[in-house]
Amino acid sequence: MKIDSQKCVGCGRCQHYCTMGAIYFRQTMGKVHAAVNEEECVDCGVCERAKVCPVDALYQPIHDWPRSIRGTFSNPLAEHKETKVPGRGTEEMKTNDVTGRYRPGFVGLAVEMGRPGTGAKMPEIEKVVMALAALGVEFETKNPLTSLIVDRKTGKMHPEAMNEKVLSAIIEMLIPLDQVPRVLQAVKKVAAEINTVFSVDLTSRADENGLSPGALLAAEHGYKISINGKTNLGLGRPLAREV
Amino acid sequence: MSHTLHRRGNEENLKEDIIVFAMSAKGINDKNSKDKLQHFLRIMHRHHPVNMGDMKTGNLFSAGAENIIANVQDTSIVHAVFTSKEEVAKVIKEVKEADLGISVIVSGIMTDVHQICGQVGIKPHTVEHSLGIMGKLSRLPEDELLQITTMCGHGMVSSRLARKMLLEVKRGRLQVEEAAQKLAYPCVCGVFNPARAAKILSQLVDLWCLDEF
Numbered sequence: 001m002k003i004d005s006q007k008c009v010g011c012g013r014c015q016h017y018c019t020m021g022a023i024y025f026r027q028t029m030g031k032v033h034a035a036v037n038e039e040e041c042v043d044c045g046v047c048e049r050a051k052v053c054p055v056d057a058l059y060q061p062i063h064d065w066p067r068s069i070r071g072t073f074s075n076p077l078a079e080h081k082e083t084k085v086p087g088r089g090t091e092e093m094k095t096n097d098v099t100g101r102y103r104p105g106f107v108g109l110a111v112e113m114g115r116p117g118t119g120a121k122m123p124e125i126e127k128v129v130m131a132l133a134a135l136g137v138e139f140e141t142k143n144p145l146t147s148l149i150v151d152r153k154t155g156k157m158h159p160e161a162m163n164e165k166v167l168s169a170i171i172e173m174l175i176p177l178d179q180v181p182r183v184l185q186a187v188k189k190v191a192a193e194i195n196t197v198f199s200v201d202l203t204s205r206a207d208e209n210g211l212s213p214g215a216l217l218a219a220e221h222g223y224k225i226s227i228n229g230k231t232n233l234g235l236g237r238p239l240a241r242e243v
Numbered sequence: 244m245s246h247t248l249h250r251r252g253n254e255e256n257l258k259e260d261i262i263v264f265a266m267s268a269k270g271i272n273d274k275n276s277k278d279k280l281q282h283f284l285r286i287m288h289r290h291h292p293v294n295m296g297d298m299k300t301g302n303l304f305s306a307g308a309e310n311i312i313a314n315v316q317d318t319s320i321v322h323a324v325f326t327s328k329e330e331v332a333k334v335i336k337e338v339k340e341a342d343l344g345i346s347v348i349v350s351g352i353m354t355d356v357h358q359i360c361g362q363v364g365i366k367p368h369t370v371e372h373s374l375g376i377m378g379k380l381s382r383l384p385e386d387e388l389l390q391i392t393t394m395c396g397h398g399m400v401s402s403r404l405a406r407k408m409l410l411e412v413k414r415g416r417l418q419v420e421e422a423a424q425k426l427a428y429p430c431v432c433g434v435f436n437p438a439r440a441a442k443i444l445s446q447l448v449d450l451w452c453l454d455e456f
Contacts, residue, residue: 016401016403016404016406017401017429018401018403019399046401046429049431050429076246076397076399076431076432077298092371093348093369093371094264095266095346096369097346097369098267098346112249116249116376116392117401117402118379118382118383167398168397168398187377188377191378195379196379196382197378197382197383199376199377200373201245201248201249201372202371202372202374203371204371205369206366206368206369210360210367211370214372218372225372225373226372226375227254227257227352227353227354228257228350228352229248229353229370229372230245230247230248230349230350231348231349231350231357231360231370231371232346232347232368233346233347233349233360233365234365235339235342235343235345235365236267236272236344236345236346238272
């Protein structure tokens with residue numbers, strides 16, 4: 001995002017909308033105006049969409065690769081060309097009744113880097129991806145972040161992307177149920193080595209009591225499971241066949 | 244993506260925060276799903292949600308209900324937010340009877356959602372739980388503000404805006420309901436719950452002392 005310093009009247013109405021706290025004030029030729037710290041801005045577009053600027057000074061330039069990564073991952077209105085899904089993830093469990101992506105005996109594990117609200121730089125994301133790759137996890141191919149992993153065995157990410165920052169990016173994987181404690185242990189370990197936050201979640205095909213085998217196993221190993229969560233009601237058709 | 248998961252809160256305020264949403268599966272049942280998604284949204288609208296939306300169009304406050312419904316596409320993900328499980332039970336019953344054939348997901352306190360499923364005769368298919376936040380937790384704002392900002396899973400509601408709205412209410416420049424609606428505005432999907440935000444702000448107005456920031 002950029003702010004036209006000629007138009008800007010320095011009212012500051014946009015500043016609080018910035019998800020990254022990247023809008024600041026400076027003086028140019030004696031005029032105080034708002035400006036955007038381009039290193040910290042993730043091109044989410046919130047400040048512009050808020051429509052609070054009285055003089056339309058905010059504008060979003062169209063960026064080429066690799067800067068374009070920021071908007072693609074941070075602005076939910078950007079639809080990924082590969083997945084046709086807007087946002088920064090996949091359909092994950094939302095359509096599992098139809099896709100059958102998560103089968104009994106397997107668990108979907110997602111690590112959403114930078115959520116909530118801190119954002120994540122690519123080197124931080126790479127640290128976590130590499131820690132998971134070392135365990136041999138299967139990264140979700142339809143997830144846009146996976147396309148930035150150039151070596152899925154080591155977790156090495158695209159070198160040209162390393163200067164970029166995103167509001168959040170989801171490392172999405174499918175693991176056998178019995179691997180949940182091992183993978184969570186690795187996630188917990190790498191959490192101590194990064195300078196941002198991430199949110200973690202588990203998806204399971206519900207058991208006969210409607211419960212999540214993955215979450216039950218994680219709880220057995222001392223992880224705190226949220227009281228709230230998401231439930232796919234199984235109303236989609238055709239229902240996925242389960243092998 | 245898990246845009247309705249990871250909502251922070253306690254049992255008391257999360258019980259008034261239930262999101263019902265629907266989408267079709269790309270490449271499987273998405274073709275001509277627009278009508279079904281619109282039907283779904285009309286059911287939602289009849290039950291007076293506190294917010295609703297489709298990220299392609301906007302939310303109740305930025306776009307309005309009729310616009311949201313009219314602009315639904317096959318690839319839309321459509322949402323509505325409710326504050327009572329009794330109302331959600333009625334909504335789900337109606338959705339089940341409509342037999343739309345699209346995926347329907349409910350976010351809320353799991354025991355409440357599963358109680359509703361039992362009442363309506365639905366067996367939960369797939370479940371997703373948050374394991375919370377890990378990493379450099381010192382970078383996070385106060386948990387009270389996170390309870391507000393995490394109601395937009397895409398992170399469109401800044402903690403700075405939440406703090407600013409609280410300050411405006413404390414100064415008497417905004418009513419809590421107005422502040423909550425301003426907070427709901429950036430959440431393009433319409434999954435932000437302004438009623439819950441207003442309640443949280445009301446509590447914080449009495450408890451927090453704020454200076455300029």
